[in-house]
Amino acid sequence: MIRFKGISFIIIGSVLWGLTGPIMEWVLGVTEITVPFLVTFRLILSGIILLAFLFMMKKDIFAVWKSPSARIQLLLFGILGILGLQYTFLGAIDASNAIVATLFQFSAPIIIVIYVSLKDKRWPRLNQVLGIVGTLIGLFLLLTNGSIDSLTVSSGAILFGIALGLAYSFYTLYPTVLMKDWGIFIILGWGMLVGGIFIGIVTKAWNSTEWIYLTQKDVAMSIILLLIFGTMGYAFFLGSLHYISAVEVSILSSVEPLTVMLLSVLWFETRLGNMQLIGVGLMLIFVIWLSLNGRKE
Numbered sequence: 595m596i597r598f599k600g601i602s603f604i605i606i607g608s609v610l611w612g613l614t615g616p617i618m619e620w621v622l623g624v625t626e627i628t629v630p631f632l633v634t635f636r637l638i639l640s641g642i643i644l645l646a647f648l649f650m651m652k653k654d655i656f657a658v659w660k661s662p663s664a665r666i667q668l669l670l671f672g673i674l675g676i677l678g679l680q681y682t683f684l685g686a687i688d689a690s691n692a693i694v695a696t697l698f699q700f701s702a703p704i705i706i707v708i709y710v711s712l713k714d715k716r717w718p719r720l721n722q723v724l725g726i727v728g729t730l731i732g733l734f735l736l737l738t739n740g741s742i743d744s745l746t747v748s749s750g751a752i753l754f755g756i757a758l759g760l761a762y763s764f765y766t767l768y769p770t771v772l773m774k775d776w777g778i779f780i781i782l783g784w785g786m787l788v789g790g791i792f793i794g795i796v797t798k799a800w801n802s803t804e805w806i807y808l809t810q811k812d813v814a815m816s817i818i819l820l821l822i823f824g825t826m827g828y829a830f831f832l833g834s835l836h837y838i839s840a841v842e843v844s845i846l847s848s849v850e851p852l853t854v855m856l857l858s859v860l861w862f863e864t865r866l867g868n869m870q871l872i873g874v875g876l877m878l879i880f881v882i883w884l885s886l887n888g889r890k891e
Contacts, residue, residue, distance in 0.1 A: 600837025607830030610823045612853025615683075615692030617823070619858075621816050622688050629684045630797045631804045637680060637790030640821055644783035658776045658784065668781065671769045672788025678761035680789070686758050690751035696854045697736060697874065698755030700881050702762040704729055709763065721883070728880030735873025782828070 621627060648655050658664050686695035704726045711718045718726070737747055772781050794800075807813050 596837050600834045603830045603834035603837065607827045607834060609853050610827030610830065612696070613823050613857065614820055614827070615687065615696050615854045616857045617816050617820055618684060619687050619692045621813060621820075622684070625804075625807045625810075625813060627804050627807050627813075629681065629688050630793055631799060631802050633677065633680050633684055634790050634794040634797065634799045635808070635817070636820060636824075637677065637786045638794065639790075640825060641783050641785075641787030641790060643821065644779060644825065645787065648779055648783060653777070653780065655780055655783070658772075658780060664772065664776065667769075667772050668784055669788055671765075671772060671781065672785040673792050675761070675765040675768055675789075676782075676785040677789030677793055679758070679765045681793070682754050682758035682761045686751055686754040689754050690747045691858060692854050693858050693874075694736070694747055694751060694755065695758065697733070697877055698758045699762050700877055701729065701733065701755070701759035702766060703881055705759050705763040706767065709767070725880045725883040728883065729877055732873040732876030732878075732880060735869045735876065737873075738869075739867040740869030 618632070621632065622629070645655050658668060683695055683699065686698055707718050707722045707726060711722075737752065769781055769785070808817065
């Protein structure tokens with residue numbers, strides 16, 4: 595019963611996360627809202643809502659700022675981790691589509707394996723090398739449909755995708771000690787608020803003409819759904835770790851790109867070529883392979 599609860603949590607969480615990609619693609623496609631503005635609004639509002647909820651639950655949300663080392667780590671996580679992840683993910687969607695962006699996100703295990711190998715000054719194990727090669731082959735097929743002469747995504751999408759993999763790796767590895775010491779949701783809430791305020795100041799969001807789009811009923815509803823699905827998705831994801839292992843979580847989270855693909859086909863009538871579909875399958879298989887062979891690490 596406990597395992598079933600954990601499996602249910604990660605599947606629900608992955609589906610909810612998967613729903614956010616196509617919604618963001620729609621918002622960026624039907625309005626003139628830019629990536630910086632959407633990231634600013636989403637992060638600040640999500641951070642405020644989460645921190646307000648924790649405060650009402652009698653959590654000491656300000657204690658983390660009293661530690662000089664934690665302050666610096668929190669600022670770095672908020673700007674490079676959460677903001678970096680959100681900005682590159684939305685940028686990849688804007689330059690291509692939600693399917694490509696989500697699959698680029700799944701390149702993070704490759705980066706993590708390489709990072710750990712460099713840190714420990716040793717070559718990756720053979721199983722990890724096979725996982726990396728298989729994932730890269732799948733990514734090549736996704737981007738080219740089997741022919742280098744027919745690249746199916748722009749160079750901008752590829753650059754955003756590479757940056758997305760790096761940002762997701764940092765987001766995964768960097769805050770572990772912070773979250774252990776101060777609580778996952780407190781660090782997440784402050785991280786979102788810090789990241790949102792930072793990009794808002796850099797882009798002077800208060801002077802933007804894009805605020806008018808938030809008064810449109812369909813756009814406002816989409817933003818609300820983004821906030822709900824994103825927050826609940828992360829909550830279910832974290833909740834699943836109490837009942838099943840991190841390896842199982844990483845494997846079952848493969849439901850996310852499948853959700854994105856299905857919704858994109860039904861909503862946007864997005865079509866992938868045969869070789870692209872094979873590439874998607876290879877990426878999912880070898881990401882699972884990397885997850886299984888990364889159990890000890």
